[in-house]
Amino acid sequence: MDKAMRVREICDSFRELCSVPYNESLQSYKNDGGLIIGVLYNQVPEEILTAAGILPVRIRAVGSQGTEASDARFTQVNCSLVKHFYDSAAKGRFDFIDGLVATNGCDHVRKLHENWTSVLKPAYSHLLCFPKRQGDDLQVTQLAKEIKKLKESIEAHFGVEITDEALREAIKLHNRTRELQCALYELRKGENPPITGAQMLAVMMAGTCMPREAYNAQLEELVALCQDVEGISDYKVRVVVYGGEIDSIDFFEAIESQGALIVADSLGGYGKRSADMQISLEGDLYTNLANAYLMERPAEPRLHGTRAARWEYLEKVAEEANADGFIQVFIPICDLWGYERVMFATEVEKKDLNCLVLDTEYIFTASGQTRTRVQAFVESITEGGR
Amino acid sequence: MAKAPERLYQYAEVFKGGMAMTAEPAEAVGGIPKIMHENFRLALKHVNRLIETVENDEPLVSEWYGNTCEIYAAMDLTHFCPVDLIIPTRPFFDSIDRMHEDDTPADSCALIRLAVWGARAGIIPVPTVVTGMLEPCDAQSLMHEAWETVPGWENIPTISLDPPYGYGDEDIQYFADQLKREIDFLEEHTGHKMDWDELRRICEETNKINSYWDDVNHCLMQKPCPFHSLQAAEWGWTQALHVNWPGDPEVTEFFKLMAETAADMVEKGIGAVENEQVRILWADLNGSWAEAELGPWLEETYGAVMVNSFAGRTPYSVIDTSTPESMLFGLARKGINEVPMIRQARGTVDTFLQDVKDMCRDYQIDCVFFPNHKGHKDQGGNIGYLRELCREMEMPLLTFSSDIFDPTFLPIDELKRIIATFFEAQGWKPLK
Numbered sequence: 001m002d003k004a005m006r007v008r009e010i011c012d013s014f015r016e017l018c019s020v021p022y023n024e025s026l027q028s029y030k031n032d033g034g035l036i037i038g039v040l041y042n043q044v045p046e047e048i049l050t051a052a053g054i055l056p057v058r059i060r061a062v063g064s065q066g067t068e069a070s071d072a073r074f075t076q077v078n079c080s081l082v083k084h085f086y087d088s089a090a091k092g093r094f095d096f097i098d099g100l101v102a103t104n105g106c107d108h109v110r111k112l113h114e115n116w117t118s119v120l121k122p123a124y125s126h127l128l129c130f131p132k133r134q135g136d137d138l139q140v141t142q143l144a145k146e147i148k149k150l151k152e153s154i155e156a157h158f159g160v161e162i163t164d165e166a167l168r169e170a171i172k173l174h175n176r177t178r179e180l181q182c183a184l185y186e187l188r189k190g191e192n193p194p195i196t197g198a199q200m201l202a203v204m205m206a207g208t209c210m211p212r213e214a215y216n217a218q219l220e221e222l223v224a225l226c227q228d229v230e231g232i233s234d235y236k237v238r239v240v241v242y243g244g245e246i247d248s249i250d251f252f253e254a255i256e257s258q259g260a261l262i263v264a265d266s267l268g269g270y271g272k273r274s275a276d277m278q279i280s281l282e283g284d285l286y287t288n289l290a291n292a293y294l295m296e297r298p299a300e301p302r303l304h305g306t307r308a309a310r311w312e313y314l315e316k317v318a319e320e321a322n323a324d325g326f327i328q329v330f331i332p333i334c335d336l337w338g339y340e341r342v343m344f345a346t347e348v349e350k351k352d353l354n355c356l357v358l359d360t361e362y363i364f365t366a367s368g369q370t371r372t373r374v375q376a377f378v379e380s381i382t383e384g385g386r
Numbered sequence: 387m388a389k390a391p392e393r394l395y396q397y398a399e400v401f402k403g404g405m406a407m408t409a410e411p412a413e414a415v416g417g418i419p420k421i422m423h424e425n426f427r428l429a430l431k432h433v434n435r436l437i438e439t440v441e442n443d444e445p446l447v448s449e450w451y452g453n454t455c456e457i458y459a460a461m462d463l464t465h466f467c468p469v470d471l472i473i474p475t476r477p478f479f480d481s482i483d484r485m486h487e488d489d490t491p492a493d494s495c496a497l498i499r500l501a502v503w504g505a506r507a508g509i510i511p512v513p514t515v516v517t518g519m520l521e522p523c524d525a526q527s528l529m530h531e532a533w534e535t536v537p538g539w540e541n542i543p544t545i546s547l548d549p550p551y552g553y554g555d556e557d558i559q560y561f562a563d564q565l566k567r568e569i570d571f572l573e574e575h576t577g578h579k580m581d582w583d584e585l586r587r588i589c590e591e592t593n594k595i596n597s598y599w600d601d602v603n604h605c606l607m608q609k610p611c612p613f614h615s616l617q618a619a620e621w622g623w624t625q626a627l628h629v630n631w632p633g634d635p636e637v638t639e640f641f642k643l644m645a646e647t648a649a650d651m652v653e654k655g656i657g658a659v660e661n662e663q664v665r666i667l668w669a670d671l672n673g674s675w676a677e678a679e680l681g682p683w684l685e686e687t688y689g690a691v692m693v694n695s696f697a698g699r700t701p702y703s704v705i706d707t708s709t710p711e712s713m714l715f716g717l718a719r720k721g722i723n724e725v726p727m728i729r730q731a732r733g734t735v736d737t738f739l740q741d742v743k744d745m746c747r748d749y750q751i752d753c754v755f756f757p758n759h760k761g762h763k764d765q766g767g768n769i770g771y772l773r774e775l776c777r778e779m780e781m782p783l784l785t786f787s788s789d790i791f792d793p794t795f796l797p798i799d800e801l802k803r804i805i806a807t808f809f810e811a812q813g814w815k816p817l818k
């Protein structure tokens with residue numbers, strides 16, 4: 001088969017996996033007796049679950065049709081993401097999970113976890129308290145303690161032992177995933193990126209909803225193929241997307257349909273930030289996990305004291321990918337990303353950057369509006385607007 | 387001599403005006419007008435101290451109400467919460483309108499928006515150091531970072547304390563350990579030193595204040611309520627957490643005055659409202675309009691009193707002053723487990739529910755108002771629990787969406803209409 005075709009085929013299969021909460025891969029894993037834990041947001045050190053022989057699956061309310069079930073548990077002040085997540089959970093769309101692990105990632109998510117746990121009563125539930133600032137040894141020690149608590153809780157509930165050896169193997173496996181993902185990001189920096197931003201999003205998300213060994217094997221193949229395909233040239237501008245837990249492939253496609261090729265991103269949930277770290281295998285593994293998740297991984301607005309570092313990272317990503325502009329994305333009612341937008345606007349102004357701000361509800365429906373705004377943005381760049 | 391932002395001098399005039407308005411009756415009859423007079427006087431003292439600090443180019447610490455201000459006072463450092471004067475003086479300035487013109491997220495808390503706008507507008511003095519608090523809401527953390535993008539605020543040394551999620555001794559100790567680091571940080575950046583004996587004296591004064599505050603609350607539990615809607619919560623919250631120089635014996639005297647006045651009125655069976663009919667729990671902070679703009683209407687129309695709120699919910703433990711460690715532990719407990727709002731918003735829903743339950747019982751409450759403040763995203767996720775609790779207690783619950791710091795979000799007249807409908811459903815008729 002032609003290499004480009006095979007690349008498309010792999011990306012399509014990843015996309016297929018991401019199109020429903022309980023995909024075929026997960027179904028066959030469960031049918032073979034596998035255990036699955038649903039994970040809320042990207043701060044959970046999933047290596048612990050892998051070391052326990054449990055598959056961590058990131059919760060996504062893909063295909064959610066409404067939020068009625070959330071109305072009794074949340075109000076107008078809560079974001080659409082948690083409402084869709086809760087609604088899907090209440091309607092049984094995540095009934096395949098054997099437990100739930102969350103962090104206090106934001107005020108909404110911690111309440112999502114609390115309501116889900118007390119009302120919908122998953123068989124197992126744990127909240128890992130993640131420090132709210134990057135800091136010093138106090139915060140790293142605190143997080144290491146929290147990770148150990150998660151380990152003990154998993155061991156007690158599932159009757160398993162998480163040995164250091166198993167954890168080491170798990171870290172290696174996850175490190176390999178991140179390494180391969182970064183390799184793919186690297187290839188997208190070229191003039192003719194081998195895959196689109198929408199395809200890359202599917203690649204990243206697939207890694208969170210299928211067994212990891214199988215994922216790594218496919219990713220390995222994809223990276224090899226991508227080194228050798230012609231790549232995309234029919235675009236007008238190169239953009240970097242900046243945001244949090246964006247998981248809508250349709251949204252990315254709407255952006256790219258206007259000639260704005262997403263060549264890089266600084267996305268936390270399913271983007272480069274989630275892949276851009278390696279966890280050390282030397283010394284105490286729990287401290288290493290804490291150190292990597294808190295101090296080494298490119299930070300989010302949720303981690304206080306990281307503002308300058310966040311933008312430095314974003315600028316580096318943009319520069320390396322030779323981007324023409326930024327598209328900042330956020331979900332309304334989200335204070336974390338809402339204020340990041342306000343602050344980033346000062347940087348945009350100071351440095352005279354090309355930047356478009358798009359808001360989207362968790363379930364993306366504003367396709368026409370998005371296309372129109374991106375089209376205008378593209379024109380402003382190509383016609384030398386800024 | 388440096389000049390403080392013009393706004394500070396204007397605040398001083400506002401408080402002087404308040405003192406003048408309450409001076410006569412204060413001398414003549416004492417009671418509530420005297421407390422109001424003292425409240426203005428202490429607020430003026432705070433503003434003057436701020437002005438003097440800026441004019442003399444002395445170190446100025448920006449804090450947030452979960453930070454334990456006893457530490458700054460023991461280091462002889464002038465401190466202030468950047469919104470603490472914008473909020474009570476709101477009716478005298480166009481701050482809310484100006485805030486609306488700013489690009490801060492319209493769906494976030496007006497307190498945060500005012501703090502960011504205030505720094506940008508130059509009405510807040512630029513602090514020497516910032517000690518931030520990352521609880522109780524997401525926006526606070528970002529607010530501190532947003533200040534870093536304001537011209538003149540770019541390179542201010544900042545330390546922010548990470549709140550744990552739990553309530554146990556281990557969690558408190560984690561916070562206490564950070565307080566120790568905060569002291570080192572302040573010593574390094576301000577040149578002021580910690581005086582542990584002074585901290586001991588201050589903590590003892592704080593213990594006294596809290597004991598008086600407890601007495602006040604005990605009086606609010608009686609029928610009729612000795613103070614007007616949310617007054618006690620407003621005064622206590624302001625003096626204990628915002629314009630207070632901890633350890634100032636005048637502030638202790640203020641709390642004593644509140645306690646004695648309340649006790650006297652209770653003893654004589656005098657209520658602030660002549661014909662008290664309905665007792666309401668305002669299940670949030672007071673905010674900036676509920677007391678003055680909603681309270682009088684409720685009282686006059688229905689004889690309904692908002693007896694207390696989370697701002698007045700202060701089950702403070704006594705700070706053990708025997709060693710520096712025990713003091714830091716006691717202060718940490720106060721900062722994360724006891725201070726209003728942080729107490730209810732941090733961690734799980736349990737404290738929030740327990741507070742509502744206890745307050746409904748203790749204050750002989752007839753109904754709960756839940757303002758679903760648009761900044762309190764966590765409380766939005768508490769709504770199901772609150773409904774269940776109120777059903778269980780057979781307690782009427784009114785929920786409405788508001789911004790407790792921005793009266794334009796839910797116009798007061800609209801809210802009055804909502805309340806009237808709710809009262810009618812309960813069979814509570816207007817007095818006349």
Ligand code: SF4
Nearest residue numbers: 079081106108331334
């Ligand atoms: S979008 Fe923002 S508010 Fe919503 S869950 Fe994510 S971080 Fe929280």
Ligand code: SF4
Nearest residue numbers: 495497522523761762
């Ligand atoms: S009032 Fe609530 S939302 Fe506003 S700053 Fe305070 S804790 Fe945050």
